[in-house]
Amino acid sequence: MATMKDVAGMAGVSTTTVSRVINGGSASPAVTRRVMDAIDTLGYQVSASARSLKGKRSNIVGVMVVDVSNPSTTQTLHGITSVVHAHGMTVMLASTGGVPQEELASLEMFAGQHVSGIIYMGTQTREDVADALNRFPAPVVVGGQERGSLRWPIVVFDNYDAGYDIARELLGLGHRRLAFISAPLDDEHVGRFRLQGFLDALAHSGVTPPDHCVQYGDFSVEAGHAAMQRILDGSGPPPTAVAAASDTMAIGALRCLRDRGLRVPGDVSLVGFDDIPVAARLIPSLSSVALDERELGEMCAELLHRMTQREDTDVTRVVLGHRIILRESVTSVL
Amino acid sequence: MATMKDVAGMAGVSTTTVSRVINGGSASPAVTRRVMDAIDTLGYQVSASARSLKGKRSNIVGVMVVDVSNPSTTQTLHGITSVVHAHGMTVMLASTGGVPQEELASLEMFAGQHVSGIIYMGTQTREDVADALNRFPAPVVVGGQERGSLRWPIVVFDNYDAGYDIARELLGLGHRRLAFISAPLDDEHVGRFRLQGFLDALAHSGVTPPDHCVQYGDFSVEAGHAAMQRILDGSGPPPTAVAAASDTMAIGALRCLRDRGLRVPGDVSLVGFDDIPVAARLIPSLSSVALDERELGEMCAELLHRMTQREDTDVTRVVLGHRIILRESVTSVL
């Protein structure tokens, strides 16, 4: 790799001048030209390590996720990379599996790399990890979870609102016997809030579902199937509408309903969350509450960028909207 | 951030000694102990930039993908990160959208970061990008595509073999009227090879599908639907078995068949590629040729690691296997 010295030599100037040309300092047109030429012919490339060592600015954004292969994470990552690249910075990725030990290790690694900032997409943050994040020497943006004890700004979907809205929607279609397949309550991300919003909306309309009509599952298709089974096995008539906290669980529920000879939406209306790509392709096509995960990533990156530029440091919370997408799986009972 | 000098000061030794302790050089137990303590209490963290500047080794692996949000990419990325992290290295991610301009920019960025190596997962590599890769100062591993003009070792699935095998399988079940929904032929990744293997297997059994029974699509559900339509609109009786180069296109085909009143597998057997998670959940569940994308990532990372350690530099090609997963969508006609 050619160094700045090489460029300086070829252009007949000092390294200082080369540095100026590169970083937009003042230099005569003639010199600028010679330096540029030398850079081109030598294929010179600024050394990020040297620059970072000197200037403290690495132009690296550390991104910490639980699982790179999770579909929604994936969309978020897409949003992040596009914005980060647009700002001429680079993404350093850490996939931690949600293991606190790994999260701490990644933070140390980020610190060692002098990252310009971090986007943290953890879900259940252990206390010591939260401490480490709070102490981190560069700005951090928290994406997709409730804040907990983190002092950093956060970008979230309003899951409570989303749960509330879908309940209103179903009520508006005349449904009164409703069930909800929730995420585990200890999932800070979506567990408590979607369910709570859903139940509150029902309560405001004077509807109280029986206990067996609120079930829990771990997002898997199997869990959705099992939860639906428990709902149908409860006493009383089956619900006329079921909402699941994820499309994957809704798919499991769909399967269960079909196995039991119940038709969707003829007997039971069904709605999921996340609007995963296959939702529109199922038969019947699945209604869903869509959260724009990609936008989440973009907002996180944008916000972090502003923070690294020392603008807007007063933003403390960004709430993203959702869209209810009604498809064949939902019908009115009026 | 505490520096090495701080640690040295606190431990009452020179920075040289601290460096030795950290890098496993010889030091007396007493000193080692004091240094370790100082490191702990100061929360000292080696500066990656300084180390990289001095030693030329950044311990960063550059990973270049077309689209982070593509499901198979995502699995590969998972494999890569786990292995890279296991080796105490870090992943720097570049998502290029397949745009040559972006690919070149990412390579420059990687060069500037002095990455220890690159895993390149592009699909259609333009000549100048190939040149840049061939010239790259650190080792490169190419993942998931045929080599083209790249001089670096490559890790691939044998798509030809996979196409061949699934054809043999269908032939073995008695099918003689077969159709294939292929990826575009200019897709180096899977386009030509899956189709060619498929057709060759048929030829070896003396079967030649009519022209309209080979159609092309861009992997989308819609394209699969349209391709299936063209197949059914052709002259002669419909095929008894259809293979699609991706599960997504197979899903489109499934929908089309259903729209036309044809039953799967009663009238037509159907098989896809990739075994995406929903394949097993469709009704009927979809047969598929599974490629372990995660293993692809692991192998790439492992191979690259060996190359950076200067072992095994003679490996030039790693071929990964595939599994045929038969589910409800395929039946025998014997």
Add this chain to the structure above:
DNA sequence: TTGTAAGCGTTATCAG
């Protein structure tokens, strides 16, 4: 076993 000192490639400071 331990320390001194030079240098990696860049930028900031201060002169000219």
Add this chain to the structure above:
DNA sequence: CTGATAACGCTTACAA
């Protein structure tokens, strides 16, 4: 407008 020089934090001969 341009250049000499020091310094960023670390590793590595070379000495002691």
